Amino acid sequence: MKRILIVFLLIFIIGCGQPGQGRGKITGEPDGLQISFLPLQPASSLRENQDVNVGLELVNNGVCDISSEVCVTDTLSSVWAGVEEQCTSLELRGIEQVGEGVTKDSTTKQFSFPAYRGVDRDLSTSIIAKSKYNCDITAGPQLCVKPLVGQKEKECPSFEKITGDKLRATIAPITLVGVDKQLVPEQGGIKLVVAITLKKMGAGEIKGELDESTINKKGSSSALRYVPVRVEVDYRGYGSLECRELENGIFLWRKDKDQEILNCEIFLGSIDYVENPLDIKLGYEYEVSQMMPIQILDVDKQR
Amino acid sequence: MKKSYIFIIFLVSLLIIAGCKKEGTGKTGTFFGGVDGVSIEFEKLSPPSKFEQDDSVSIQTILKNKGEFDLQSGKAKAKIFGINLNTFGLTDQYKGSAGPLRGRGEFSDQGGEQVLDFGNARYNQPIINSQDFTIRAKVCYPYQTKGLVNVCITPLIAKESGKEVCSVEEQKVKKGDISSGPVQITSVTEEIRGSDQVRFNIEIQNQGKGDVFMPEIECEKLEEATARVANKDKVEVHILNPADVQCDFRTSDLTNRGIVELVGGKQVVSCFTTARDSYEDKLNIRLNYVYLDETSVPVTIFESTTK
Numbered sequence: 001m002k003r004i005l006i007v008f009l010l011i012f013i014i015g016c017g018q019p020g021q022g023r024g025k026i027t028g029e030p031d032g033l034q035i036s037f038l039p040l041q042p043a044s045s046l047r048e049n050q051d052v053n054v055g056l057e058l059v060n061n062g063v064c065d066i067s068s069e070v071c072v073t074d075t076l077s078s079v080w081a082g083v084e085e086q087c088t089s090l091e092l093r094g095i096e097q098v099g100e101g102v103t104k105d106s107t108t109k110q111f112s113f114p115a116y117r118g119v120d121r122d123l124s125t126s127i128i129a130k131s132k133y134n135c136d137i138t139a140g141p142q143l144c145v146k147p148l149v150g151q152k153e154k155e156c157p158s159f160e161k162i163t164g165d166k167l168r169a170t171i172a173p174i175t176l177v178g179v180d181k182q183l184v185p186e187q188g189g190i191k192l193v194v195a196i197t198l199k200k201m202g203a204g205e206i207k208g209e210l211d212e213s214t215i216n217k218k219g220s221s222s223a224l225r226y227v228p229v230r231v232e233v234d235y236r237g238y239g240s241l242e243c244r245e246l247e248n249g250i251f252l253w254r255k256d257k258d259q260e261i262l263n264c265e266i267f268l269g270s271i272d273y274v275e276n277p278l279d280i281k282l283g284y285e286y287e288v289s290q291m292m293p294i295q296i297l298d299v300d301k302q303r
Numbered sequence: 304m305k306k307s308y309i310f311i312i313f314l315v316s317l318l319i320i321a322g323c324k325k326e327g328t329g330k331t332g333t334f335f336g337g338v339d340g341v342s343i344e345f346e347k348l349s350p351p352s353k354f355e356q357d358d359s360v361s362i363q364t365i366l367k368n369k370g371e372f373d374l375q376s377g378k379a380k381a382k383i384f385g386i387n388l389n390t391f392g393l394t395d396q397y398k399g400s401a402g403p404l405r406g407r408g409e410f411s412d413q414g415g416e417q418v419l420d421f422g423n424a425r426y427n428q429p430i431i432n433s434q435d436f437t438i439r440a441k442v443c444y445p446y447q448t449k450g451l452v453n454v455c456i457t458p459l460i461a462k463e464s465g466k467e468v469c470s471v472e473e474q475k476v477k478k479g480d481i482s483s484g485p486v487q488i489t490s491v492t493e494e495i496r497g498s499d500q501v502r503f504n505i506e507i508q509n510q511g512k513g514d515v516f517m518p519e520i521e522c523e524k525l526e527e528a529t530a531r532v533a534n535k536d537k538v539e540v541h542i543l544n545p546a547d548v549q550c551d552f553r554t555s556d557l558t559n560r561g562i563v564e565l566v567g568g569k570q571v572v573s574c575f576t577t578a579r580d581s582y583e584d585k586l587n588i589r590l591n592y593v594y595l596d597e598t599s600v601p602v603t604i605f606e607s608t609t610k
Contacts, residue, residue, distance in 0.1 A: 026432065097432050138431060147528040170431075236428055237387035272384045272395070272526060275437055 026097045027139070027165065030201040032062035032173035033092070035070070035129050035290040038108065042127060045295040052083055052113040056129050056290075059106040060092035062172045064135035067091055072111045076125035076296075083113045083127060090131055095171065116296045123296040130289035132207055136230075139170040140278040141179055143235070145192055145271055149185045156273065158183040168277075173286040174200045174229065177259070179278065189269035192235060196262040196280060204288035206253055214252070226252035230283035233264045236276055241266040332479015333451050335407050338510040339369035340485040341379050343442035345600045346418060350438060352600070356430045356607040362393065362421040364440045364598075368404040368414040371482035372447045376403050380522050381419050385439030385599060391424040397443065397522050404444075407483060430606045441597040443522035448484035450588035452476055452491050456545065458499040461581040469583045471495060475503075485511025486538055486590050489569070501578045503548070503586060507538055508569040513596030517562065520593050536565040537592070540572055544587035550574035 041055030054072050070090045074083035093105040116123070144156035160181040169175045178197035183190055200206060206227040215223055231251045233241040241264035245251055253260055349363035364381050368374060377399035388395045398419050405415040424438075455469035462471070471493040481488050490506035509515045516525060517537040524530045542548045542559040551573050552561030563570050 142435070147526075148532065237390040270526075270528065273439065274387060275385055276387045276390075277434060 025165075026063055026095050026102055026171055027167070027169050028171050029169075029177070030173055030175045030199050031171050032060070032064065032135065032201055032204070032286060033066060033131055033133065033288045034059045034061055034203070035131065035288055037127070037129070037290065037292050041110075042292070042294055044293070045297055046116065047297050048119040049115045049117060051115050052127075054083075054111040054113070054127055054129070056109045056111075057106065058090060058092065058109065058131070059104065060094060061104065062135065063094040063096075063137060063170050064133070064172055065092070065094045066131070066133045068131055068133040070109055070129060070131040072113075072127060072129045074125045074127050076116075076123065083125075086111050086113070090133075119296055119298050121298050123298075125294055125296065127292045127294060128289055129291075130287060132285060132287040134283070134285055135172050135174075136281070136283040137170045137172045137175065138279050138281045139168055139172075139176055140280040141167050142275050143179075143181055143192065143194070143278045144273070144275045145183060145190055145268060146273045147190065147271060149183050149190070152273070156275075157181075172282070173204060173288075174198055174206065174282055174284055176280055186267065189267060190271055191265055191267045192241070193263075193265040194233070194241065194278065196233065196264065197259060198229075198262065198282070199259045200253075202258075204286055205255070207285040207287045210252070211250075214247070214250070218252075222252070225255055227255055228284070229253050230281075231262060232279075232281040233262070234279040234281070235266055235268070236279050238268060238276070239266060332477060334371055334449065334479055334482040336479055336481055337369070337483035338485055338487060339483050340372075340446050340511060340594050341374070341404060341442055341444045341596070342367045342369060343381055343440055343596060343598045345438070345440065345598065350424060350600065350602055353603045353605065355605050356426055359423040359425040362424050362438070364419045364421070364442075366400055366404060366417045366419065366442055368406050368416075370414070370446065370484045371406045371408065371449070372484060373406050373408075374400070374404040374415075374444060374446075376400060379404050379417070379442060379444035381440055381442045383421050383438065383440050386436050390428050391426055393421060393424050426604050430604055433603050433605045435601060435603050437599050437601050439597055439599040441595060443525065443593065443595050445518060445591070445593050446484055446486075447482075447592075448486050448488065448590040449482040450476075450480060450488040450491075450586065450590070452480045452488070452586040452588070454491065454493060454501075454503065454584055454586045455581075456501055456576065456578045456584050457495070457581040458578040459495050460498065461578075462495060467581045469581070471501065475586070484590070485509060485513060485594050485596070486515050486592055488588060488590065490571075491586060495578075496575065499578050500575050502573060502575045505540070505572045505574060505586075505588065506569060507540065507563055507565065507572065507590060509536070509565055511594065511596065513594055515565065516593040516595065518591040518593055522593070522595075525593075525595065534593075536568075538563050538565065539589075539591040541589040541591065542574060542587070543589060545576050545584055548574050548576045548586075 036057050038055030069087045071087040073085040096103045141162045146156045149158045162179040177199040180195040182193040208228045229251045243264035346363040349361040380397040380399045382397045400417040407414045452475050455471045457467040461467045475491040487510045489508045492504045494502050496502050517534040518539045520534045549557040555561045
């Protein structure tokens, strides 16, 4: 009897001890393509005339399908040969919810470069791997509206800060991290006012160029300070919200900021109690890079 | 020994018989009592809790009158809300009951039921993976709560000379004195004022889950925010007996019929009558109002697998 109990206990412990691979959700904090160098590919120090092999592991942690390419280059002048930019195609499916778990696509890529030559002293360089891809997502919480501000506050607060799971923030390089809702009574109905906080993932940066009309309007230096993000905010079935910071559906994201806020509103008129999704559609180009410093050793010096 | 066996068998038989006794109707006074009026719930699988984006699902509600007031056909109305009805292809109009909704009574212990069919819902917006919604339905109906409470009418002189036939002291509302309805008469107390005046303090309370509104207001009108605010928490109180009872309704002259506004779901109305003699009487009260109650059902719509 004791043995059976111990066996059961062991099975239970083993079962609980699994890392839970694949479990999770497709909503959460910003995340996307993750690039990492495979062990010793390349090694941290290479000898002159030694072939350079670069191995990358690429994991897509976001919902956007990646159909792009990944490129590898270095920071050293081409005088010494070695790593000249090489690109290869990259196809990774976005994460998907399957039951209680999440499927995540990943791949490895191998690059071979000729050796560094003619080195007359030890040199330092960095191998850089980067990939740029487009991402279009729709995310957003269910927002309740009601005909009278001040009533049924417990069920549907007139002022509400939505964070966490309720946000239904689809995981992507830029996603939403907070929605501040406000119901404003106005002549003839209710106005829905929202402040949407967007955040980009820690690694990488938003890419893209401003169109000419924006540069003309904002000045030529704006191209250095801003990158465009397409945004559309829709209270599903009731129409688009007007957002103060949007111009022709484009939000100018300051390059030095990780987080931005959009202020939007829609007049809903006389409306009964409704819980309805706020669809926040985002479209942008994102570049992720990974750098690895290496040393190229001068063979002659070693002799 | 034998005698004790017979005694045990007798005792057990008694217990069995007592256990088998049919459960009573729960009616101990004039009324069944309770706080039920017309309830609303979604019919089973209408809608189902989970369905696909392309599915067309039936939406039906069932109205049950578990109170003690009869409603004619069409008087109780229901509508679907809580979702963007356009995106589900549903109407935003009230739908009346096709038949009468009899309340609980001598011949119907359960009360009447009516099913309201709101047609089929089909979600016409894109879904990514799945989306949760809460479909709500509200019922709106005019209702009446009746009260028949024994009261003591006695002048001060009769009380002080010990010639009163009844007492004004205790709580007058007893079990079975008030008919079942969401708005209840929760207390009636008496006090003697002056030499020949008896005062009744009648406490009225919304004990249901929903909201109460002024009688005669149309359900459709309550959809307007201003009308809703103006008519909320208002109940008409009508004292039918004793005939000369007058109440202080604040908004009108002293009369036996007027509107009472509930504050925090309750209010006390003060009424009085003249007592020339000492006798027991029935305080016959009617509360008229419109009641609004709601229910909800969570549904999950999954992204279509047939693209």
